[in-house]
Amino acid sequence: MAGPLVGLHVVEIGNRGEVAGKLLADAGAELIRVEPPSGARSRGTGPFVNDQRDPNASLHYAYLNTNKRGVTLDVEQSEGADLWRRLVAGADIVLDSAGPGVLDALSIGYDSFDDDALIWCAITPFGLTGPRRDWAVTDLVSVALGGPPMSTGYDDHDVPPIRSDGEHSLAMGGEYATIGVITAVLHRTATGRGQLVDVSIHEAVSGTTEGAFPNWEYNQGHVQRQTARHASPVISPPWQHMATDGDYSMVHGGGTPRSKEIYDRLVGWLEENDAAEDLADPKWAEVVFTDPRSAADARAHIVDVVGSMMETMTADEAYRGGQAIHMPFAHVRRPEQNLDDPHWADRDFWVEGEVSGYEGAVRYPRAPYRFTKSQVEFRRRAPLLGEHNTEVYGGELGLDAAELTRLAKAGAI
């Protein structure tokens, strides 16, 4: 089965659009990643295969550039700019994260193309307008300004607010860019017209902090960060417990069940582990039916008892034991621990592929969605630096070998 976006042609330029590019390319679009001759920034970002720093050995690049082809191009040279124009002429969609105004200054931005059907998505830190448009950011600065760290961290507020690892500002910006691009594709199908799609990473992050917004807008309340649980003006009991194997388990909400039926099963499980203490006493079960504000002490007692049992078993036992009685427990896994869980193989979640510079096959997460009439496939690993120069410039744009050599010597490609 082909991916749902088969037939769409995309060119990607810049360092902040990799997530959107990956989502489009994985879904079947033909995507050409345009990099400077020195390579995209993420080629210098580890981890590297065997820890050998090399532009073709970055696992960071390998993951974010699956299913893309890659060419090198110096768009600041006039011959490079000409090639850029020809690449764009063959595309339905441009993903431009070169920075606000950067391509415009070279006369190769959106306004320089006279193509009513072209879809051009700018992915920038703050959007294409506004007083902070040109501020300097990294992922850390973007998430700080957007709000997640003030909701994330520890009960101890001497510890700083936390940025979660993984360049999530680029994930959020890339997800919204994908939404904007496919919306524009649907709009073009209906009207024949393309357009400029301006995605602000700052807005994407700012709109992704859940309870902080209504707490302020409706109650003028500030949420307080709490270890591994929801930030709130109200301090909640702990959810996370260290298991016997050194991993952590998580008990959503602390451990008070949502129905009497599940409460009884919970007590049964606690009793099997000689850990029920006095929870079989019917007075505690009543807490299920009462307002949390009027039963805070009772809830705290249940949380204590359940939490103590969590510390007597492995994180996997806690996870599966909780799920067996239909409670949302978790094993707080390292990402790679999921590779061994057969549930994901049942779902065909892994897709086997290569990594440049590494001999064996590896498993990639296929996609965050499982289509039934189209499929996200691993068609090619991330490109080597300039791997498709000949194929694209020679084969598709028709440059001959002598011309390619000359452009390479001039540093244009």
Added chain:
Amino acid sequence: MRWSVVVSETAGDQKPLPLDGVRICDFSWIVAGPQATRIFADLGAEVVKVENESHLDSIRLALRDPQAGSYNQSGFHNNFHRNKLGITANLYHPEGREVVEKLIATSDIVVENFSAGAFARMGFSYERLVELNPKIIYLSLSGFGHVGRDSSYVTWGPTAAGVSGATMMSGMPDDEPAGWGYSYLDHTAGFYGAIALLMALHHRNQTGEGQHIDMSQVETGMVLGGVPMLDYQVNNREYTRVGNHSRWPAIAPHAIYRCAGDDRWIAIVAETEEQWRELCAGLGVADLANDARFATNEARLAEQEALDAAIIERTREFDPHELMYTLQARGVPAGVCQTMEDRMEVDPQLADRGFYPTAPHGELGEHRFEGLPITFSEARWRIDRGAPLLGEDGHRVLTEMLGYSDEDFARLLAEAAL
């Protein structure tokens, strides 16, 4: 000061809504599903949320005034269901079920985020949906998906993050995981749900066929941890936390530093030697740039603890916003750890972009909403109104969309079919 921008105007020459004409039968609840359909509604889709008082969306009870005896006074609910139409239908009543079936038959998309199997037990398997509407696009968004040995497992946002790896990838290396201070994967699953639905609409435009999209919330978190998964397979390296430091790329300084004030913080990074020198100058300790311990990025990485201590020594003297402006003027990546108040009442960028438009709600009145971070040149998004009161649009939906008469509607109400 309150910032507000009227996004929706009545002028006849305004840009089109790009998803105008798309109809969603929306059974989603809590946050993840509603996040997906909120995006569709903002872009102009007709999203009809189907509810029933006997099986209430518990978000209707979130953060409301405890004294309020109404299901319609949650600001949390208002923000996630703006623009949507609300009807009630009693699935235990044959004519209530018929209302839902007519809605499905005239919709492009059905969305639900119940636990796996629940929607089929309510009588709406994918096969049944196809009987009602052969081209239907059906998004099921459950914790572990509908296929697989653990499909009966249940999640909330934080436990999905826990299993996926997202919780583990957050926090100090020598402390327990800090996780995410909210249901990040409810947002993320909603974003990917919207993406999948848009892709499926494109696929249907090209081929004429609808389909079932089986999503797992945990999988939406796992795709965010792909790099450590490759690192483990290729280099046999287990993931370990880095706090606010940056292991890849390896740069220092890269952290969140205390400022003057109560729980005020600033994020600062120096990616280049020039930024390092400018940072020192901006902090009023230009000499620090000449300190041999911190002379190069490699040296700073090796002495990161001492480096952070030296920086905090200065940042704690500054107001966070003043320091941010000072450092940005010097080209140093620096940003205040903004509270919600900062973003809504102080941040001039979000105000300039009109990110918090206002709209009315039947009981809560005029309020601000989080906007959509996408600005189109030939189309627009809108926030015309707040979330529907329970059943607010029943009459309109039944009589204008589904062909019922006023008398039919009154009778269905009286017979508790709605």
